[in-house]
Amino acid sequence: MALEVEILVKGAAYIGAGFSVGLGAVGAGIGEGYTAGFATQAISYQPEKTGDVLKNMLIGQALAESAGIFALVIAMLLVLMDFGSTTMTAVALAGAGICMGFGAMGPGIGAGFPAGMACEGIGRQPGAGGSITNTMLIGSAICQTSAIYSMVIALMLMFLDFSSRAFNPNAAALFGAALSTGMAAIGSGIGEGMSAGGAIRTIARQPDSTGRATANMLVAQAVAETPAIFGLLISLIMMFKVYPDSHTIIIAASLLGAGFSMGLGGIGPGIGSGMAGEFALDWFGRSEDTSGLLTRTMLVGQAISQSTAIYAMVIALVLIFVI
Amino acid sequence: MDISGVDIIRAASLLGAGLAMGFGAIGPGIGEGYAAGRACEAIGRNPKEAGMLTRTMILGQAISESTGIYALVVALLLIFVV
Amino acid sequence: MDELTHISQWIFTIGGLKIVLNSATLIHTWLIMGVLILFGLLAGRRTKFLPNPLQSIAELLVTTFDNLVKDATELDDRRYFPLICGLFMFLLLSNIWGIIPTFVEPTRDLNTPLGLGILGFVVAHYTGIKFKGLKGYLSMYFEPIAFMLPLNIISELAKVVSISFRLYGNIIGGSIIIIVVSSLVYSLVLPPLLNGFFGLFVGAIQAFVFTMLTLVYISYQMK
Numbered sequence: 001m002a003l004e005v006e007i008l009v010k011g012a013a014y015i016g017a018g019f020s021v022g023l024g025a026v027g028a029g030i031g032e033g034y035t036a037g038f039a040t041q042a043i044s045y046q047p048e049k050t051g052d053v054l055k056n057m058l059i060g061q062a063l064a065e066s067a068g069i070f071a072l073v074i075a076m077l078l079v080l081m082d083f084g085s086t087t088m089t090a091v092a093l094a095g096a097g098i099c100m101g102f103g104a105m106g107p108g109i110g111a112g113f114p115a116g117m118a119c120e121g122i123g124r125q126p127g128a129g130g131s132i133t134n135t136m137l138i139g140s141a142i143c144q145t146s147a148i149y150s151m152v153i154a155l156m157l158m159f160l161d162f163s164s165r166a167f168n169p170n171a172a173a174l175f176g177a178a179l180s181t182g183m184a185a186i187g188s189g190i191g192e193g194m195s196a197g198g199a200i201r202t203i204a205r206q207p208d209s210t211g212r213a214t215a216n217m218l219v220a221q222a223v224a225e226t227p228a229i230f231g232l233l234i235s236l237i238m239m240f241k242v243y244p245d246s247h248t249i250i251i252a253a254s255l256l257g258a259g260f261s262m263g264l265g266g267i268g269p270g271i272g273s274g275m276a277g278e279f280a281l282d283w284f285g286r287s288e289d290t291s292g293l294l295t296r297t298m299l300v301g302q303a304i305s306q307s308t309a310i311y312a313m314v315i316a317l318v319l320i321f322v323i
Numbered sequence: 324m325d326i327s328g329v330d331i332i333r334a335a336s337l338l339g340a341g342l343a344m345g346f347g348a349i350g351p352g353i354g355e356g357y358a359a360g361r362a363c364e365a366i367g368r369n370p371k372e373a374g375m376l377t378r379t380m381i382l383g384q385a386i387s388e389s390t391g392i393y394a395l396v397v398a399l400l401l402i403f404v405v
Numbered sequence: 406m407d408e409l410t411h412i413s414q415w416i417f418t419i420g421g422l423k424i425v426l427n428s429a430t431l432i433h434t435w436l437i438m439g440v441l442i443l444f445g446l447l448a449g450r451r452t453k454f455l456p457n458p459l460q461s462i463a464e465l466l467v468t469t470f471d472n473l474v475k476d477a478t479e480l481d482d483r484r485y486f487p488l489i490c491g492l493f494m495f496l497l498l499s500n501i502w503g504i505i506p507t508f509v510e511p512t513r514d515l516n517t518p519l520g521l522g523i524l525g526f527v528v529a530h531y532t533g534i535k536f537k538g539l540k541g542y543l544s545m546y547f548e549p550i551a552f553m554l555p556l557n558i559i560s561e562l563a564k565v566v567s568i569s570f571r572l573y574g575n576i577i578g579g580s581i582i583i584i585v586v587s588s589l590v591y592s593l594v595l596p597p598l599l600n601g602f603f604g605l606f607v608g609a610i611q612a613f614v615f616t617m618l619t620l621v622y623i624s625y626q627m628k
Contacts, residue, residue: 267352
């Protein structure tokens with residue numbers, strides 16, 4: 001049975017679309033459910049604050065939805081649009097879908113944390129409602145940047161023309177690029193969300209510490225974003241380095257390995273850095289003099305927990321450049 | 324495209340190196356982050372002991388790093404020695 | 406897409422050695438240094454009690470970093486303050502530099518973040534040797550068990566790689582995303598918004614994170 005290339009491209013696009021919206025739904029579902037759980041808990045403690053809590057729950061859930069919406073957009077583009085017809089395009093489209101899917105999963109779960117903590121905090125301290133909502137908005141929005149990186153890689157895979165390159169190693173390079181950013185964004189998304197949740201808990205407890213807590217939340221999130229940045233770097237290197245045609249599967253396998261290495265390698269450190277940030281920010285507001293000490297310890301802890309991401313990036317670079 | 328046995332072994336070893344380091348980075352990442360988090364909480368409760376607590380945190384993190392190093396060593400072995 | 410991979414360079418040979426210099430990076434680094442020196446001269450001269458805007462910015466920077474450095478290093482003199490404050494000012498201006506049309510951030514070239522990371526590494530280890538003596542410094546690598554020696558060495562090197570690549574990745578990732586989105590979507594709103602987010606916001610935070618981590622590594626070696 002000879003497969004025509006158009007059928008292959010269509011099939012790959014549909015599979016990619018399935019992965020994209022399917023995995024994206026996982027993240028948004030978990031995040032929004034977590035938010036709703038905390039919202040109901042907050043209402044049960046303070047029924048008269050139902051209005052405020054519900055308002056924050058809806059806003060928070062809308063933010064958690066945004067990564068899912070990105071995934072939906074990519075999926076619709078994959079289903080409805082007509083792409084070129086080379087086997088390279090088929091691999092690129094499947095990769096785009098997988099990249100966006102994984103990339104939307106992390107931030108979706110992550111955005112549930114600030115929203116849930118915001119609902120709980122408003123239930124406890126309605127007076128601080130303004131600062132809590134603001135910080136929730138900022139924290140969730142930054143959490144979505146990993147999804148944006150995945151979406152940019154997915155769009156590049158879909159719309160840039162790679163058909164002039166030799167199929168054998170370059171198709172694996174494109175798929176590896178998709179895996180690299182997509183999976184690394186999972187960890188960073190969840191981690192940044194956890195840090196934002198911790199910051200909001202502190203603000204709910206001590207509303208005067210809002211300024212310091214928000215500033216340190218930004219720092220913690222910036223450091224927790226690093227594995228996704230490494231994933232993005234590896235993806236860009238793999239997409240823009242053009243490999244000559246090869247008759248063996250060795251180079252293709254090494255590029256796939258590089259994609260798995262950086263992609264999977266970004267998950268753990270992202271979550272870990274986020275956890276470090278969450279606990280540090282949680283204790284932030286309790287006293288003003290320890291905030292410098294806490295920031296420094298948080299930064300050291302986060303930097304050390306990212307060392308395995310560095311190892312993964314080094315292995316990925318070795319697999320790309322040395323083989 | 325002819326795929327010979329030697330090729331398959333080399334390809335498998337490279338893919339395996341990627342998977343080794345990839346999965347191997349997950350655990351220590353989460354664990355060390357948790358240690359850092361609890362250390363920050365402990366410092367929040369007891370800022371005077373900050374020096375001791377930071378040293379303990381770094382010690383604990385260095386030991387949890389060990390499986391990550393094992394993964395790195397195996398990945399490098401698979402790339403360069405096999 | 407060509408702007409992405411294009412690096413303008415000066416290549417010349419001296420006595421058989423081929424020397425390659427990244428011209429854009431060098432020119433813009435010197436420009437930034439010139440701006441910072443000018444800022445220093447203008448802000449520091451004739452300090453009045455009611456400060457002008459330049460002096461206010463300078464005072465804000467100096468007091469913030471003085472407190473941070475004193476808090477971290479627990480020393481009374483201002484030994485490390487110039488390094489840390491200068492590092493932050495240079496990085497802040499470098500990361501924002503790309504907003505000016507046709508200007509290229511020096512931190513977009515891997516050489517700049519890697520160089521600054523190695524600078525921090527050398528200063529930190531020199532501090533360790535000075536404060537603890539050579540024996541104390543070397544014994545740090547064997548803590549807590551002698552078996553940990555290779556792990557400790559690897560983790561020291563990983564620190565340099567991590568801070569440099571974090572800064573480099575954020576800046577170049579941001580600029581690539583801006584270029585790619587601008588080529589996919591022709592709009593008047595999106596590229597400046599993205600530029601503002603990645604350039605100003607992310608740039609400022611990354612400059613602060615890099616500076617704080619360098620400070621923390623230096624102060625850690627003092628104990």
